[in-house]
Amino acid sequence: MLKAWLVLKYEYLRHVKQKRFIVALLSVPLFILVIMGISFLSVIFTIDNTPIGYVDNSQFLANPIMLDGKDKGVFDKPLKIIAYDSEQAAQTALDEEKIQAFFVLPADYLDTGKSKLVSKKIPDSNVTSDFRLFLRTNLLRNYDQKIAERVLEGPDVEIKAIEGGRERSSTNILGIALPIVAGILFMLAVNISGGYLLQAMVEEKENRTMEIIVTSISPTQLMVGKVIGNLSVGLTQIITWILFGALAVHFALQSFPSLEAGHIDTYFLVIMILTFLPAFVMVAAMMAAIGASSSEIKEAQQIASLFTIPIVIPFWFIGSIMANPNSPFSVFLSIFPFTAPVILPLRVALSSVPFWQITATILILVLIAIFSLWLAGRAFRLGLLRYGKRLSLMEIFQKAQV
Amino acid sequence: MSTIVVDNISKSFGTKKAVDGVSFNVEPGGVFGLLGPNGAGKTTSIRIILDIFKPDHGKVSIFGGAMTEAMKNRIGYLPEERGLYQEVTLEKCLVYLATLKGMNEKKSQERISEYLDQFNLSDYRKKKVKELSKGMQQKAQLITTLVHDPELIIIDEPFSALDPVNTQMVKDLLREQAKLGKTIVMSTHQMYQVEQLCDRIVLIDRGKTVLYGKLSEIREQFSGNEIILRTESPLPTQIPGINSINSENGNLIYKAHLAEGVSPQQILQYLLSQNIILKQFEISSPSLDEIFIQVVTKSGEHDA
Numbered sequence: 001m002l003k004a005w006l007v008l009k010y011e012y013l014r015h016v017k018q019k020r021f022i023v024a025l026l027s028v029p030l031f032i033l034v035i036m037g038i039s040f041l042s043v044i045f046t047i048d049n050t051p052i053g054y055v056d057n058s059q060f061l062a063n064p065i066m067l068d069g070k071d072k073g074v075f076d077k078p079l080k081i082i083a084y085d086s087e088q089a090a091q092t093a094l095d096e097e098k099i100q101a102f103f104v105l106p107a108d109y110l111d112t113g114k115s116k117l118v119s120k121k122i123p124d125s126n127v128t129s130d131f132r133l134f135l136r137t138n139l140l141r142n143y144d145q146k147i148a149e150r151v152l153e154g155p156d157v158e159i160k161a162i163e164g165g166r167e168r169s170s171t172n173i174l175g176i177a178l179p180i181v182a183g184i185l186f187m188l189a190v191n192i193s194g195g196y197l198l199q200a201m202v203e204e205k206e207n208r209t210m211e212i213i214v215t216s217i218s219p220t221q222l223m224v225g226k227v228i229g230n231l232s233v234g235l236t237q238i239i240t241w242i243l244f245g246a247l248a249v250h251f252a253l254q255s256f257p258s259l260e261a262g263h264i265d266t267y268f269l270v271i272m273i274l275t276f277l278p279a280f281v282m283v284a285a286m287m288a289a290i291g292a293s294s295s296e297i298k299e300a301q302q303i304a305s306l307f308t309i310p311i312v313i314p315f316w317f318i319g320s321i322m323a324n325p326n327s328p329f330s331v332f333l334s335i336f337p338f339t340a341p342v343i344l345p346l347r348v349a350l351s352s353v354p355f356w357q358i359t360a361t362i363l364i365l366v367l368i369a370i371f372s373l374w375l376a377g378r379a380f381r382l383g384l385l386r387y388g389k390r391l392s393l394m395e396i397f398q399k400a401q402v
Numbered sequence: 403m404s405t406i407v408v409d410n411i412s413k414s415f416g417t418k419k420a421v422d423g424v425s426f427n428v429e430p431g432g433v434f435g436l437l438g439p440n441g442a443g444k445t446t447s448i449r450i451i452l453d454i455f456k457p458d459h460g461k462v463s464i465f466g467g468a469m470t471e472a473m474k475n476r477i478g479y480l481p482e483e484r485g486l487y488q489e490v491t492l493e494k495c496l497v498y499l500a501t502l503k504g505m506n507e508k509k510s511q512e513r514i515s516e517y518l519d520q521f522n523l524s525d526y527r528k529k530k531v532k533e534l535s536k537g538m539q540q541k542a543q544l545i546t547t548l549v550h551d552p553e554l555i556i557i558d559e560p561f562s563a564l565d566p567v568n569t570q571m572v573k574d575l576l577r578e579q580a581k582l583g584k585t586i587v588m589s590t591h592q593m594y595q596v597e598q599l600c601d602r603i604v605l606i607d608r609g610k611t612v613l614y615g616k617l618s619e620i621r622e623q624f625s626g627n628e629i630i631l632r633t634e635s636p637l638p639t640q641i642p643g644i645n646s647i648n649s650e651n652g653n654l655i656y657k658a659h660l661a662e663g664v665s666p667q668q669i670l671q672y673l674l675s676q677n678i679i680l681k682q683f684e685i686s687s688p689s690l691d692e693i694f695i696q697v698v699t700k701s702g703e704h705d706a
Contacts, residue, residue: 208483209486211449212481212546215452215477216499
């Protein structure tokens with residue numbers, strides 16, 4: 001397999017060392033950085049840190065606990081809250097723009113829970129949310145500190161299904177976002193690598209190097225080298241982007257801790273890798289087969305774009321799948337090889353998927369991946385010296401002897 | 403042991419029979435000519451020998467057996483469809499192809515640099531292949547064919563894009579390789595290129611073998627019915643045993659076709675008996691071109 005390694009190395013370095021590749025590699029993170037920078041700037045400029053006031057007619061805030069904001073991020077400091085004796089005093093402060101809004105708690109506040117907000121403009125959401133937290137904190141101050149904390153933070157329910165025995169936390173946002181993000185990345189990786197692979201296959205034809213190559217190396221070794229080499233180019237691109245993305249997420253989490261970083265589940269990661277890898281090889285080998293059987297890059301790209309459609313399909317139904325991760329439709333999509341790499345990890349993240357479904361999906365993917373490689377090898381052998389002539393799918397299956 | 407044994411191979415593409423029952427052996431050492439007009443089935447035969455195509459019938463044995471991956475490193479092949487990776491530099495392209503033939507990278511770099519010097523391509527080593535002229539690319543491809551020091555060299559139409567200077571260079575190179583004991587199979591439709599190079603030939607026409615054997619023997623087989631004469635004074639118009647006689651530009655050099663069953667010796671005896679003073683008496687040996695035309699037109703008549 002030494003020669004397959006040579007092909008792999010050549011294919012990989014040929015792309016990675018090109019200026020075009022480096023530009024493509026850096027353009028996406030750069031784009032994200034610019035977008036992030038702009039949004040952060042806009043947040044900074046729009047945040048109104050003017051204090052808010054309140055008039056307490058019910059007297060329960062006589063000696064209030066102030067919010068310390070120690071759990072909050074850089075851009076999310078709690079607003080200063082100032083007490084006023086009368087509505088008039090508060091109104092004056094509002095007119096003088098010392099405060100941006102004030103709340104009035106009526107005398108019967110504790111019975112009705114009603115309050116009034118006075119502001120010159122429609123207040124930002126943090127005005128009400130900060131004041132609400134302030135109220136809640138003070139309402140609970142006579143309780144045990146731990147009880148108060150539980151009430152304020154809400155319950156963190158762990159769902160434990162009888163079948164699977166896998167635990168999932170309902171507040172683990174990352175656990176749900178990850179399969180969707182991973183699915184998008186998978187789609188990107190398939191597209192990028194597939195593009196490189198198609199190009200590499202058709203180039204071999206356009207350059208008429210086929211004869212030299214097949215008298216130097218076996219078609220199987222050539223295919224293995226080409227498929228893995230070009231997949232690695234795509235993966236390099238994706239992994240670089242993931243690293244930049246992780247950096248961005250890290251930064252975002254520091255700024256907005258309310259997003260709450262959940263832990264990444266290793267079980268989920270294993271399932272994801274086990275579906276992604278064979279699916280990746282499957283699509284790549286199919287693209288290689290197309291590249292080997294068509295004579296022009298344009299034609300090959302048109303046919304190859306058909307392959308990306310089934311990979312996109314799951315994103316159309318993502319809502320219904322998230323609402324109903326164990327419906328027959330969801331189960332079907334998670335087993336169907338083209339949609340499996342996106343849907344199976346999503347279902348695993350959302351609910352507990354029976355073991356047989358996971359095994360069946362991965363098994364089908366592996367079998368189809370092997371079949372696709374065989375098909376690619378065959379298409380390569382048959383399409384070898386046909387310049388300017390397309391190879392039909394029927395021919396690949398029919399011809400007993402090459 | 404023969405280096406290549408081609409045993410009754412046939413191959414059809416659709417309804418067209420490209421190769422139809424061709425057999426020949428290539429012995430180790432020397433240059434073997436695979437000849438024939440365009441479309442005779444030469445390239446298809448080579449592709450079958452190299453296991454690029456599988457034959458419909460018949461079989462090929464190479465180095466005493468069926469083609470294996472290990473054998474590929476012992477063969478150098480210059481395909482008729484020339485092709486190099488166009489988007490990379492010449493040196494990178496050549497090194498990659500050499501390593502695919504089992505050479506290590508360092509060794510291949512040294513050898514390629516020697517060959518580039520020899521072929522006057524050193525200035526282009528960092529240029530992209532697509533920037534090279536057709537002739538340069540062909541020379542570069544020849545480097546790929548020879549760089550791994552193969553025992554068997556198979557070259558298909560080696561002179562097609564070369565000028566006379568480069569053609570001579572390639573011929574010298576092939577002679578040199580033959581001297582080193584390499585086995586060379588050369589396919590061409592330009593018969594005159596083969597005459598000084600080949601020891602043995604097979605001539606294919608329309609997929610079928612029409613001539614096969616030692617070049618000297620084939621020549622002999624086709625010689626003897628034509629003699630070249632140079633005389634002091636004009637020859638008589640009628641000489642017994644001579645069918646026709648032409649003089650070239652009337653300058654006392656004659657080409658005479660002998661009648662069937664008449665030997666050149668009998669003519670010589672007759673001329674001497676007539677006291678004709680001879681400056682030259684030569685049994686003409688036909689050129690391969692002439693033999694080729696003779697054989698091909700004959701086999702054409704046969705078919706019709």
